[in-house]
Amino acid sequence: MTFQFPSQVISSNQSLIERGAEVIRVEAEAxxxxxxxxxxxxxxxxxxxxxxxxRVVITGMGKSGHIGRKWAATLAATxxxxxxxxxxxxxxxxxxxxxxxxVLVVLSNSGNTSELRAILSYAKAIDLTIIGxxxxxDSLVMxxxxxxxxxxxxxxxxxxNVAPTTSTTLQLALGDALALTLMDMxxxxxxxxxTLHPGGSLGVRLASLRDIMHTGLRLPLVGHDTPMCxxxxxxxxxxxxxxxxxxxxxxxxxxxxxGDIRRHFDELVTATAGDVMTAGxxxxxxxxxxxxxxxxxxxxxxxxxxxxERDAPVNTNVPIGVxxxxxxxRAGLS
Numbered sequence: 001m002t003f004q005f006p007s008q009v010i011s012s013n014q015s016l017i018e019r020g021a022e023v024i025r026v027e028a029e030a031x032x033x034x035x036x037x038x039x040x041x042x043x044x045x046x047x048x049x050x051x052x053x054x055r056v057v058i059t060g061m062g063k064s065g066h067i068g069r070k071w072a073a074t075l076a077a078t079x080x081x082x083x084x085x086x087x088x089x090x091x092x093x094x095x096x097x098x099x100x101x102x103v104l105v106v107l108s109n110s111g112n113t114s115e116l117r118a119i120l121s122y123a124k125a126i127d128l129t130i131i132g133x134x135x136x137x138d139s140l141v142m143x144x145x146x147x148x149x150x151x152x153x154x155x156x157x158x159x160x161n162v163a164p165t166t167s168t169t170l171q172l173a174l175g176d177a178l179a180l181t182l183m184d185m186x187x188x189x190x191x192x193x194x195t196l197h198p199g200g201s202l203g204v205r206l207a208s209l210r211d212i213m214h215t216g217l218r219l220p221l222v223g224h225d226t227p228m229c230x231x232x233x234x235x236x237x238x239x240x241x242x243x244x245x246x247x248x249x250x251x252x253x254x255x256x257x258x259g260d261i262r263r264h265f266d267e268l269v270t271a272t273a274g275d276v277m278t279a280g281x282x283x284x285x286x287x288x289x290x291x292x293x294x295x296x297x298x299x300x301x302x303x304x305x306x307x308x309e310r311d312a313p314v315n316t317n318v319p320i321g322v323x324x325x326x327x328x329x330r331a332g333l334s
Contacts, residue, residue, distance in 0.1 A: 052103045053101035130144060131145060206290075235258075241303070290331060294325070
């Protein structure tokens with residue numbers, strides 16, 4: 001697909017939409033070519049990074065530099081130590097940030113960006129493994145690289161084939177592919193990701209119920225023989241609108257909600273918790289992620305649930321916590 005400059009400035013709503021869609025289609029087509037072009041060099045790059053004794057150092061000039069920063073951030077966030085070095089700054093003293101054992105990744109669409117010469121020469125001098133990413137196999141970057149990741153030769157989405165658009169999209173996708181493949185190779189788990197993302201909305205999504213559930217004296221629990229007048233006091237004072245009914249061994253055998261109280265309203269004077277409870281309640285496990293817990297509550301159309309230890313060695317189904325829908329919403333989930 002190729003572009004032509006419009007004969008006049010486009011201004012209608014439909015022409016604007018068509019122009020935007022055309023750009024996206026061109027870039028999507030290029031991404032398909034990139035996926036089909038992955039070969040043994042991609043495998044070599046993954047293995048070289050995995051066995052590196054040092055860090056992954058990313059460099060690139062201009063728009064490739066912006067993509068390089070994203071590469072470094074994504075690699076670091078998925079378990080591969082990485083950082084970005086500006087090639088111009090490297091030539092003015094920052095070459096000292098590279099040490100033996102590192103892997104240098106060099107991004108450049110043309111592969112002939114002159115500002116990359118200094119960092120390439122220094123990397124060779126200290127015997128770093130160099131991974132080059134460029135679209136021209138005979139370029140400076142690819143000739144200097146130990147491993148070359150060739151980008152498909154495609155036009156930019158710019159009519160003049162000048163503004164970096166398609167090329168940077170390819171670079172970005174290749175970086176994501178490399179980072180997530182390495183994450184799998186390292187066996188990076190949800191627990192590992194949680195350690196790397198303790199803050200923000202992602203940190204909340206990766207938090208387990210153990211981190212946010214209410215425990216101890218906050219648990220609204222009663223016995224089977226507890227009079228309903230006392231159950232109502234427990235439900236009111238806890239603020240969860242629910243009471244768990246436990247047997248003599250502390251196992252959860254039922255729950256009482258506002259709905260149960262309404263259904264048994266005429267019996268409340270003489271009834272006990274065991275008479276009113278709903279048996280076999282829906283429960284959550286302590287190792288569920290907060291995001292999973294929110295989905296569980298929504299799917300089961302309940303606002304509150306008791307948390308059970310998934311791998312309890314003895315006395316299973318003992319409630320160790322309680323979580324309310326509002327706890328998850330206040331934490332930032334939606």
